[in-house]
Amino acid sequence: MDTFDQNHIWHPYAKIPNEVKTHVVESADGVYLNLAGNKRVIDGMSSWWSAIHGYNHPTLNQAAQAQLGKISHVMFGGLTHEPAITLAKTLVDITPEHLSKVFFTDSGSVAVEAALKMALQYWHNQGQSKKHKFVTIRGGYHGDTFGAMSVCDPNNGMHHLFSGVLPKHYFVQSPSMVAMDEALQDLTLTLQQNADSIAAMILEPVVQGAGGMRIYNPQYLTRAKALCKQHNVLFILDEIATGFGRTGELFALEYVDVDPDILCLGKALTGGYMTLAATLTTDEIAQGVGTLMHGPTFMASPLACAVANASIELLLNSPWQDNIANIEAILNSELSSLRAHSKVADVRILGAIGVVELAEEINMEKVQNLLIEKGVWLRPYGKLLYTMPPFIISKQELLLVTKAIKAVIEEL
Known part of the structure; x- marks a missing residue:
C-alpha cells in the first residue's frame, strides 16, 4: 500500500x-x-x-482520442457541440417515447439532484409550492449529495449520520420479489394522507443498488405509477445503476414498460470511461419547469459525450x-x-x-x-x-x- x-x-x-x-x-x-x-x-x-x-477498449479509446484532437471541454452555457446533440438524440430515441428533454450532469448524484429540482420547480410554477416533499421505498440509494441523501434509506443507509439536518421525506415499505400488496397498501395510504405535500415519488426500478442489492417484483412499478398519477404526484425512476443492459433489459423499466415522468441515467453511460449522467423528462414537465436552476461546470463535457456515443453504439451493435x-x-x-x-x-x-x-x-x-x-x-x-x-x-x-x-x- x-x-x-x-x-x-x-x-x-x-x-x-x-x-x-x-x-x-x-x-x-x-x-x-x-x-x-x-x-x-x-x-x-x-x-x-x-x-x-x-x-x-479500442473503440472507446479511439473515440476519446479523436475528441481530444477537437475540444475536450467547453462551457455549456450559451454554447453547444455535436457530441452532446448526438447523445441527447440517442437517449431520447432509446428511452420511453414521451421522454424528449435532456439535462446533462457530471455524476449520478447530480442527475438525481436535477430530477428533484425539476419536480419542485414544476409544482412551484403550477402554484403548488406546498408540494415540496418526496416519497420513496425503503432500502433505496440515490447518491451522496444532500438532496440525493435525503431520499436514501434513513435508517439502514450510508447517510444516517446526516438524518438530523436532511429534509424529511416519506419512506414506504419496499416490495419483494414475491410480495408487494402490503407495500402498495403502505404507498396508497401515504399518498392518500400526504399527496398535497408530495412533489414526486423516486425509486430504483426492479433492483435497489447500494442500499442493499435487493430485487423486487417489476409489477410494483406499474401499480406505483398508477397511484402517483391518481394522486397528482410525479414519478421519477433512478436507472443510474440498472440502465444500459445490466438487468437483462436495456432499461429495467422495460420489464413492465412503465413510463416515468423523469428518468435518471449514469454509470454505464460512458462505459466507465468518463463521469457523465443525464436526467430526461417530458415536454409538459420541461415547459412547467421553465428555467431549471442548475448548471454544472462540466455539464455535457464534449469528451464524455463523445465516449458515451461510442459506448452506446458499441453496446447496441453487440449481442x-x-x-x-x-x-x-x-x-x-x-x-x-x-x-x-x-x-x-x-x-x-x-x-x-x-x-x-x-x-x-x-x-x-x-x-x-x-x-x-x-x-x-x-x-x-x-x-x-x-x-x-x-x-x-x-x-x-x-x-x-x-x-x-x-x-x-x-x-x-
Whole structure:
C-alpha cells in the first residue's frame, strides 16, 4: 500500500489513515486489473457497475482520442457541440417515447439532484409550492449529495449520520420479489394522507443498488405509477445503476414498460470511461419547469459525450442480450446452491447481477485479500458479497469469479 495514499487521501466511505488496504492499479485491459506486484485480477465489479465493455477498449479509446484532437471541454452555457446533440438524440430515441428533454450532469448524484429540482420547480410554477416533499421505498440509494441523501434509506443507509439536518421525506415499505400488496397498501395510504405535500415519488426500478442489492417484483412499478398519477404526484425512476443492459433489459423499466415522468441515467453511460449522467423528462414537465436552476461546470463535457456515443453504439451493435443471458445462466448455475449454505441468508440473481447475502457482517479486508489471492476483485459491503461483471466477460473468467465467491464463503 502506498503510504502517502494511506495517510493523505480519502477513499469512499473510509477514514484517514485508511484502515483497509488499498491496492495500486497500474493498468487494465479487458476484464482485468493489473495491480502493483504483478498481480492480475478479474474485475467482477465493472468499477462500480460502469465498465460494461471492460477496460482499454479500442473503440472507446479511439473515440476519446479523436475528441481530444477537437475540444475536450467547453462551457455549456450559451454554447453547444455535436457530441452532446448526438447523445441527447440517442437517449431520447432509446428511452420511453414521451421522454424528449435532456439535462446533462457530471455524476449520478447530480442527475438525481436535477430530477428533484425539476419536480419542485414544476409544482412551484403550477402554484403548488406546498408540494415540496418526496416519497420513496425503503432500502433505496440515490447518491451522496444532500438532496440525493435525503431520499436514501434513513435508517439502514450510508447517510444516517446526516438524518438530523436532511429534509424529511416519506419512506414506504419496499416490495419483494414475491410480495408487494402490503407495500402498495403502505404507498396508497401515504399518498392518500400526504399527496398535497408530495412533489414526486423516486425509486430504483426492479433492483435497489447500494442500499442493499435487493430485487423486487417489476409489477410494483406499474401499480406505483398508477397511484402517483391518481394522486397528482410525479414519478421519477433512478436507472443510474440498472440502465444500459445490466438487468437483462436495456432499461429495467422495460420489464413492465412503465413510463416515468423523469428518468435518471449514469454509470454505464460512458462505459466507465468518463463521469457523465443525464436526467430526461417530458415536454409538459420541461415547459412547467421553465428555467431549471442548475448548471454544472462540466455539464455535457464534449469528451464524455463523445465516449458515451461510442459506448452506446458499441453496446447496441453487440449481442448484449445474449451476453447478459449467458452471465445470468452461469450465475444461477454456480451460486443458487449457496441458498442452502449455513453461512448464507439469501442469493439474488438478475441479469448480470449476482448477490450472495451472508448471515453475518463481512470482514472486508480479509475477504478482499482472499479474493485477490484467487485472482478476483470484488468489493463486498455489509453482509453482501456480490458481482456485477463487465458484459464481455467470458464463461471461463466468470467461473473463476463464482468459484472464488464460493471458496471465500467456505473460508470465512
